[in-house]
Amino acid sequence: MVTWLQTFVRSSVGKKACMAISGLLLVGFLVAHLAGNLTLFLPDDGAAFDAYAQKLHDLGPLLYVAEVGLLALFVVHIAFAAWTTIGNRKARTSRYAVQPDHGERTVASSTMPITGLIVLLFLIVHLIHFRLDERFEQGPFDLVEGTLAGPIAALIYIVGVLALTLHLTHAIGSALQTLGVNHPRWSPLLRRAGVGLALILGLGFLSIPIYALIAWGGSN
């Protein structure tokens, strides 16, 4: 068992599969996260959002299990991303004078390590804002309002989400291919659905800091 796993995670295809599975599970988390966040927009002065946050907290130890699981997904994804990216740099040390382009590469596919890194930096700021701040317990909605009312904070969120959106426009279709899903009839459709989901998540998450800038901006 152990030797099998070692061989698997050291192989190029195995590493990519670990990234794809952890990445897709993270996409699943983002869908749930966005659904929860959108309760911010209900016209009830944050009552629904606070209730949603309270429900999560009431899970008690289950919440910790979920958080540890989520952390593990990020660690796996980032570790394999670093491992494969370093391997890929080593596989092409000699640079072309004319940068090769055969028309299939995209901005998204070419910047995956960079957009990933921006998402990671954003994630750290995001956790400091809302996970590590004691004030979240007392009033989640008030803390979100208080934090995002600052134009610099809102800007950080906008940049972070834009990087995530670009990351995901390549990532979702790419992960399916990595896991062996490719069919002449379905794949073009699935690739477009992947870009669509990336844009929905992107616009959904963007709506929050943009709303904050417009509705709360300058209020502190």
Next chain:
Amino acid sequence: MSTNRSLKLTLKVWRQAGPGAPGHFETHELDGLSEHMSFLEMLDVLNEKLVLEGGDPVVFDHDCREGICGSCGVVINGRAHGPDAETATCQLHMRRFKSGETIFIEPWRSEGFPVVRDLMVDRSAFDRIISAGGYVSTNTGSAPDGNAVPIPREDAEQAFDAAACIGCGACVAACPNGAAMLFVSAKVGHLAHLPQGQAERESRVLAMVRAMDAEGFGNCTNHYECSAACPKGISVENIALLNRDYLRASLLERG
């Protein structure tokens, strides 16, 4: 009546004395080239000129010059095998270029393909990957009856499409990650679609991926540049098949 435009070109050719040696671009002007020449014939003209001038000819690989052996291949202005789709360097014609143009000519660049000299690279890594499992271990005896083993038309088509790979290495050259997945997947896919390939299907994909990784090629990130550069139009569907077969074989392998 075909006209014969004459071309004047500036070439920036990569020169490298040997593996690991530092390389550099050398500039050459060629005048009076026929537009009907192939790209390799243009390089022949350059080499004749260099020899007459007492210089060293540019070393480049070639053999059949009809697009079937996989020997030729250089990166031309940032495109493996040049600007034409599904065309090997030997099948590329000079009419594709404009008089007065500057053309950068570089070798395949990848850790898996060390430069032998100038534009020639060592692609023996591909041979070692094939030796690891790109075959069927049966005693074939004399030729069997044509339809003794029934093969559905769709399977035969897909096997044939994958088998069209000539092992040129353009996929590796074009890949930003220097990955060899298109080549390996073409070889895996070719046999995976045929009944004769089934007995060793799992062991083959495990062994070939292991051999590929040992040669220092990169990890596929699904840019799909490989397929766009491939002179035989090998589809990335083969890469998905390789991934699928590798995942299944790793999970189900006994012991």
